Amino acid sequence: MDDKSLIETAIRQAKKTINIGLMVMVFCLFWFVQNQFYPDLFQGNDNISQLDSLQNDFVEPPMFELDSASIENGIHIPTGLIVDDGVQDVMTTCGACHSLDLVTQNRATEEGWKEIIVWMQETQGLWDLGDREEIIITYLGKNYAPENTGRRKNLENVEWYNL
Amino acid sequence: MATLAAIVGSKVVFAENFPDELEPIGLETNQQDDGIPGKSNQLKILNSKPWNAETPPHLLDDEVTPSHLMFVRNNGIPPTEVDVQNWTLTIDGESVNKPITFGIKELMNDFDHHSYNLTLECGGNGRSEFNPPAKGNQWGLGAVACTKWTGVRLKDILNKVGIKDNAVYIGYYGADTHLTGDPDKVVISRGVPIKKALEDETLIAWAMNDKAIPAMNGYPLRLVIGGWPASVSGKWLTRISVRDKEHDGPKMGGHSYRVPKFPVPPGTKVPDDQMKIIESMPVKSIITYPKTGAVIPKGGTFEVRGNAWAGDLKVTKMEISIDFGVNWTKCELKDPINRLAWQRWSTKVKLPEFGYYEVWARATDEKGVAQPMVLPGWNPKGYLNNASHRIAVRQA
Numbered sequence: 001m002d003d004k005s006l007i008e009t010a011i012r013q014a015k016k017t018i019n020i021g022l023m024v025m026v027f028c029l030f031w032f033v034q035n036q037f038y039p040d041l042f043q044g045n046d047n048i049s050q051l052d053s054l055q056n057d058f059v060e061p062p063m064f065e066l067d068s069a070s071i072e073n074g075i076h077i078p079t080g081l082i083v084d085d086g087v088q089d090v091m092t093t094c095g096a097c098h099s100l101d102l103v104t105q106n107r108a109t110e111e112g113w114k115e116i117i118v119w120m121q122e123t124q125g126l127w128d129l130g131d132r133e134e135i136i137i138t139y140l141g142k143n144y145a146p147e148n149t150g151r152r153k154n155l156e157n158v159e160w161y162n163l
Numbered sequence: 164m165a166t167l168a169a170i171v172g173s174k175v176v177f178a179e180n181f182p183d184e185l186e187p188i189g190l191e192t193n194q195q196d197d198g199i200p201g202k203s204n205q206l207k208i209l210n211s212k213p214w215n216a217e218t219p220p221h222l223l224d225d226e227v228t229p230s231h232l233m234f235v236r237n238n239g240i241p242p243t244e245v246d247v248q249n250w251t252l253t254i255d256g257e258s259v260n261k262p263i264t265f266g267i268k269e270l271m272n273d274f275d276h277h278s279y280n281l282t283l284e285c286g287g288n289g290r291s292e293f294n295p296p297a298k299g300n301q302w303g304l305g306a307v308a309c310t311k312w313t314g315v316r317l318k319d320i321l322n323k324v325g326i327k328d329n330a331v332y333i334g335y336y337g338a339d340t341h342l343t344g345d346p347d348k349v350v351i352s353r354g355v356p357i358k359k360a361l362e363d364e365t366l367i368a369w370a371m372n373d374k375a376i377p378a379m380n381g382y383p384l385r386l387v388i389g390g391w392p393a394s395v396s397g398k399w400l401t402r403i404s405v406r407d408k409e410h411d412g413p414k415m416g417g418h419s420y421r422v423p424k425f426p427v428p429p430g431t432k433v434p435d436d437q438m439k440i441i442e443s444m445p446v447k448s449i450i451t452y453p454k455t456g457a458v459i460p461k462g463g464t465f466e467v468r469g470n471a472w473a474g475d476l477k478v479t480k481m482e483i484s485i486d487f488g489v490n491w492t493k494c495e496l497k498d499p500i501n502r503l504a505w506q507r508w509s510t511k512v513k514l515p516e517f518g519y520y521e522v523w524a525r526a527t528d529e530k531g532v533a534q535p536m537v538l539p540g541w542n543p544k545g546y547l548n549n550a551s552h553r554i555a556v557r558q559a
Contacts, residue, residue: 097342099212105291105301116298123413125343149294151537155455155521158555163457163465 080104086139089132097126103144110141201377203231209300213237213342214379217288217305220552221454223470226500226507227280228308230372235379236285236306238414239339239350242399247383252367254320256404258330265320267369267384273323274315279364279389280504282309282472284444286392286420289548292538295430297545304449304552309470309505312387314368317403318361326357326405333360334410335386335397352412353420355388355395357405359442364389364503367400389503390474392420392441392546415440422542429541443474446534447549448481448508448526455554459514468509469552471496473528480527481508485520485556488536514558521553 066088070077074084079100081087094103108116114137120126129136198204199214206216216235223232247267255262265273285306290297317333334354341348359365366387368376376382381398388395394414397403404410414420421438423431448471459465471478477499482491494510514520527533534551 097212099210101208101210102300105209106298107296108298112295112298123417125341125345125348146294146296149292151294152550153292155553155555158456160456160458160557161454162559163453163459163463 082143084139084143086135089135090139093129093132093136097124103140107144107146108140109146110137112146113137113140113144199235199379201231201379202233202235206232206234207303207305209302213239214241215300217302218308219454220304220449220451220469222451223305223308223449224451224468226309226470226505227372228310230310230374230377230380233308233310233371233377233380234285234306236300236393237339237379237398239341241378242338242340245338245378245383245399250383250401252384252400253402254324254405255402256330256333257407258327258405259321260325260327263324270315270320270367271369274319276313277316277363277366278311278313279366279502280309280311280500281364281366281387281389282307282503282505283387283389283393283396284447284472286394286441286444286546287544289550290545292548292550293541293545294538295541297543299544306393307447307449307472309472310371311373312366312368312385313370313373314366314384314387316363317365317367317386318363320367321361321405324405327407329407330357330405331408332356332406332410334404334406334412334415335395335400336402336404336412337381337397337399338401339399349413351394351397351414352410353395353397353415354404354406354410354412355391355442359388359391362388364501390443390472392444394420409440418544420546421544422540422546426540427542431541431543433543441546443476444472445539445547445549446473446476446478446526446528446532447471448478448524448534449552450483450522450524450554453554453556455556457554457556459556459558461517461559462513463558464511464513466509467494467512467522467524468507469524470505471508471524471526472505473526473532475503476528476530477502478506478526479529480533481506482525482527483510483512484523484525485512485514487521488523491525514556517558520556520558522556523551523553525551 066076071083074082076083076087079091081090081100081104090103094100199216202216205222206218209215209217214235214237218232218234250267251264253262253264285302287299288302288306289304290299291301291303332354334352336352339350340346341350368385368387369383371380376385384400386397386400417435418438420441422441423433424437424439427433448469450467450469452468453465467483471481478496481494481496483494484491492510494508497507499506525534534549536551538548538550
């Protein structure tokens with residue numbers, strides 16, 4: 001080895017050391033800045049974590065069993081629901097959070113029921129219904145469909161009494 | 164209120180126990196099957212989880228609605244264990260100088276007490292008539308009451324806390340929990356512009372009809388704001404935020420308690436940004452006597468009476484018709500007990516001959532605005548139905 005190549009090797013070594021040193025410094029600086037000023041930079045978004053845990057933890061309630069003794073004239077007496085395909089899915093899914101009175105007193109088209117489900121998913125913590133969604137929407141749209149009541153109905157179900 | 168003042172003045176500060184007013188009614192009584200704690204079983208239950216129930220109109224035949232007959236409108240689950248001694252109200256938000264927390268005793272001791280009879284009506288009262296139907300509890304006529312509320316003025320509290328010039332809105336928070344059981348999910352948090360919040364009649368109340376507020380109506384502390392949708396009167400109150408912008412809590416936005424900015428054909432899909440917040444409730448009346456279905460003896464005269472209210476305004480004229488709106492007869496109309504209380508009205512009716520009749524009632528407010536005979540303008544969530552109340556009567 002001549003002097004020239006020795007010097008070149010030394011310079012190369014020096015450059016390498018400086019580069020590594022710089023990298024270490026940059027990393028340290030980054031680490032310092034992140035820790036000091038952005039401590040939650042690598043934290044998961046709370047909402048997303050929550051959603052994840054919701055979906056992982058959520059276990060669909062077991063299917064409600066229909067007892068034929070509790071059905072009269074096609075109505076499931078304890079809940080008031082019309083007995084038809086999908087009624088068990090409605091009982092277990094909708095009944096998980098609110099009473100089923102909220103179902104039986106409402107009327108909507110399939111599209112309208114879908115909107116109600118989406119609203120509950122967006123604002124009220126309802127989970128993804130998966131395969132059950134279509135069954136539920138079909139059931140509701142068929143059995144709890146709107147009727148055109150006009151601008152004012154006749155007075156109905158009047159119980160007459162002597163004043 | 165002499166007794167309350169005496170109790171508060173002489174006892175509360177050092178006593179272990181709160182006055183009778185703060186002993187809960189409804190919580191201690193055993194819940195009956197299908198019954199709502201503290202409420203008459205004559206209320207019509209629309210929903211048992213969460214509890215929602217309305218009062219049949221013939222049971223609203225009082226100037227001051229008895230507590231057990233006041234409607235229940237819950238969005239979530241009321242707190243089950245209420246510790247009155249340690250219950251606090253925090254006033255915070257961008258527009259307070261410094262957040263302050265008060266115990267109920269401090270509220271009672273540090274501020275003047277006021278009582279007002281206030282009409283609280285659910286924004287969705289009358290929803291059941293909408294066509295196409297609107298989702299939610301299908302209220303008939305009875306999501307309304309006028310009870311006596313006692314407490315301190317919100318404006319006195321805000322004066323003490325000190326609010327900045329940039330305050331535009333207040334928003335409440337309560338101790339009820341979401342149906343999903345998620346403890347961090349706020350059930351409902353609504354409010355009013357600062358001008359409405361600073362009215363004399365806006366109270367932080369601990370008593371209704373001189374007793375503790377019923378558990379289902381907000382025990383132990385409630386924000387009460389008469390004349391506006393009752394959802395601005397936050398129940399189980401724990402916090403009021405003074406905001407430097409329109410409050411943005413759950414059920415302030417979207418379609419909740421909002422109506423289209425302009426009239427729309429029934430069934431229209433209205434985008435969120437074309438909706439506006441409901442403020443004052445519209446002019447309305449109910450017939451509280453007789454109950455619908457009365458059969459009148461031939462030639463008999465009977466009294467027809469009820470209540471009328473008009474949000475922030477006063478009702479100035481009350482009329483009924485027994486011929487489907489062809490002729491209208493003016494009724495006697497009392498002044499309200501105080502601003503924002505409903506008004507009693509009455510008249511005598513004689514049916515001309517044998518047959519079927521309907522009594523229709525129509526109130527007119529101080530601006531000359533009257534109730535419609537059919538459904539008013541359609542809106543997606545079915546709010547503000549103030550169509551004339553009708554009852555059926557027959558002459559034998």
